Amino acid sequence: KQEVTQIPAALSVPEGENLVLNCSFTDSAIYNLQWFRQDPGKGLTSLLLIQSSQREQTSGRLNASLDKSSGRSTLYIAASQPGDSATYLCVDGTASKLTFGTGTRLQVTL
């Protein structure tokens, strides 16, 4: 059974810092890995989708990487802003049921 873990569980950084969120998974037979953000009281917004054949994807200040051999994905956020404050989730979309990571709560302070 796939298990997806995110470290750290919570992170606070000052505005402008570059940061990395980590996602580890136990089963490397993965089709894709998707990163979402959830703002308080809101739904999940898709950020990036990485296919198993890809090593990374970029969108604006976000860059996500996937290393199947080591069972890891990272989400890199450049020049963080207060608007980046949210909970970030990585999700394995391989099986018929999505497997969610444990989440990282990010706070970007002024």
Next chain:
Amino acid sequence: DAGITQSPRHKVTETGTPVTLRCHQTENHRYMYWYRQDPGHGLRLIHYSYGVKDTDKGEVSDGYSVSRSKTEDFLLTLESATSSQTSVYFCAINGQGRTEAFFGQGTRLTVV
């Protein structure tokens, strides 16, 4: 934006009444899911569907039923609402293979 909508967005109902939440998609995705999210908990799977008339239980299915008579619609029914079912409900969709999953905006249900 992905074509997934939930209705209603907010609902207040009385204990013991039936409630139906609707999830509608325009992406023609095979898989549809219903989750609930409560403070201190992550998203918990209630039921999911892998095709028309094909559904299966998730980890918190007691007290809930679902139906999918068309590819685009997935209904979640609380047969007799209880206060413990007060929650925010999210619908999600996912295609088969290497496609992107999307979530609805959520339905905030309060059972009084």
